[in-house]
Amino acid sequence: MLSEAILVTGAAGFIGFHTAVRLLESGKEVVGIDNLNDYYDVTLKEARLKILQNYPAFTFAKIDIADMEGMKTLWAEKGPFKKVIHLAAQAGVRYSLKNPHAYINSNIVGHLNVLECCRFTEGFEHLVYASSSSVYGGNTKLPFSVQDRVDNPISLYAATKRSDELMSHAYAHLYRFAQTGLRFFTVYGPWGRPDMAPFIFTKAICEGEKFPVFNNGKMKRDFTYIDDIVSGVLAVLENPPEDNGETAPQRVLNIGNTKSEDLMDFIALIEKEVGKKAQIDFQPMQDGDVQETYADVQETTKIAGYKPTTSINEGVPEFIEWYKGYYGAG
Numbered sequence: 008m009l010s011e012a013i014l015v016t017g018a019a020g021f022i023g024f025h026t027a028v029r030l031l032e033s034g035k036e037v038v039g040i041d042n043l044n045d046y047y048d049v050t051l052k053e054a055r056l057k058i059l060q061n062y063p064a065f066t067f068a069k070i071d072i073a074d075m076e077g078m079k080t081l082w083a084e085k086g087p088f089k090k091v092i093h094l095a096a097q098a099g100v101r102y103s104l105k106n107p108h109a110y111i112n113s114n115i116v117g118h119l120n121v122l123e124c125c126r127f128t129e130g131f132e133h134l135v136y137a138s139s140s141s142v143y144g145g146n147t148k149l150p151f152s153v154q155d156r157v158d159n160p161i162s163l164y165a166a167t168k169r170s171d172e173l174m175s176h177a178y179a180h181l182y183r184f185a186q187t188g189l190r191f192f193t194v195y196g197p198w199g200r201p202d203m204a205p206f207i208f209t210k211a212i213c214e215g216e217k218f219p220v221f222n223n224g225k226m227k228r229d230f231t232y233i234d235d236i237v238s239g240v241l242a243v244l245e246n247p248p249e250d251n252g253e254t255a256p257q258r259v260l261n262i263g264n265t266k267s268e269d270l271m272d273f274i275a276l277i278e279k280e281v282g283k284k285a286q287i288d289f290q291p292m293q294d295g296d297v298q299e300t301y302a303d304v305q306e307t308t309k310i311a312g313y314k315p316t317t318s319i320n321e322g323v324p325e326f327i328e329w330y331k332g333y334y335g336a337g
């Protein structure tokens with residue numbers, strides 16, 4: 008018999024944690040898995056997990072998705088699952104220049120293992136997995152639309168996320184189970200990732216440290232607040248693509264805020280909330296980075312009613328409040 012629980016991979020991660028909390032708050036059962044790797048501060052992952060473990064309907068298993076035997080055991084003991092939100096991955100564009108194998112293991116082998124588990128589950132309903140806005144790579148046409156070609160990744164991270172989309176297409180075509188890939192655009196908010204710009208800037212400003220800003224600050228990002236991301240993920244989960252017997256029952260959707268913000272405006276908001284001036288070390292563009300991101304979410308709105316509602320004027324103060332409380336800063 009299929010489990011009523013929703014499997015969330017990467018549950019100790021930033022987006023996985025928030026997604027699991029929202030599911031648990033709505034009365035759902037959640038099985039969370041994560042390998043708790045040390046790509047960034049493990050105590051932050053453990054602190055998120057501790058909150059999740061307060062919910063009786065939450066079960067955690069420490070598993071590496073690249074370990075097929077471990078995944079099979081999980082599926083047999085806690086599954087089989089009919090709905091999966093697959094967020095575990097080696098994230099980060101810049102780190103993929105330093106440790107490429109981590110990306111192949113988690114994002115390619117790990118994704119394949121998740122697909123294999125779903126493939127053999129009779130009555131499987133929907134796999135929603137994380138892709139990334141980085142698949143748009145060197146594209147210059149804005150906003151980025153899911154109709155655009157995405158053949159020119161400029162980092163290995165982006166190449167692995169695009170590969171996930173292609174692997175998912177092949178599996179949906181061959182084995183006819185529903186899948187949706189979500190291209191997230193720069194997510195920020197409470198419990199956010201220490202390797203990402205909003206966190207790095209905030210920490211440096213709080214501590215009065217100088218920090219690098221690339222491309223001399225001439226960057227634009229579609230910053231998306233975590234609550235909007237979670238709403239999008241869960242709305243999409245409830246709207247699986249149907250199998251018409253012809254095209255593969257899969258699709259790829261953007262989840263962004265649909266506003267491309269100047270990086271310097273984002274920094275100014277942090278300065279205002281922290282009450283200190285930033286000490287910026289302007290640097291040239293970094294390898295693997297893109298100058299601007301901007302999401303077209305029309306398709307996501309049409310399919311799942313997705314509508315982001317949090318501007319950076321509202322989201323940044325929420326993030327800073329959490330940061331100060333958690334780290335005792337300021």
Ligand SMILES: NC(=O)c1ccc[n+]([C@@H]2O[C@H](COP(=O)([O-])OP(=O)(O)OC[C@H]3O[C@@H](n4cnc5c(N)ncnc54)[C@H](O)[C@@H]3O)[C@@H](O)[C@H]2O)c1
Nearest residue numbers: 017019020021022042044071072095096113137191193194
């Ligand atoms: N945060 C963003 O702005 C953003 C943007 C685009 C795409 N994404 C994608 O969204 C997903 C979630 O991102 P996040 O920001 O929450 O990142 P995160 O690093 O906080 O979360 C990922 C979690 O997966 C776990 N993990 C990594 N490799 C694993 C493995 N092999 N087995 C089991 N667990 C593993 C990590 O320990 C971590 O807790 C990722 O797939 C990421 O690539 C995030």
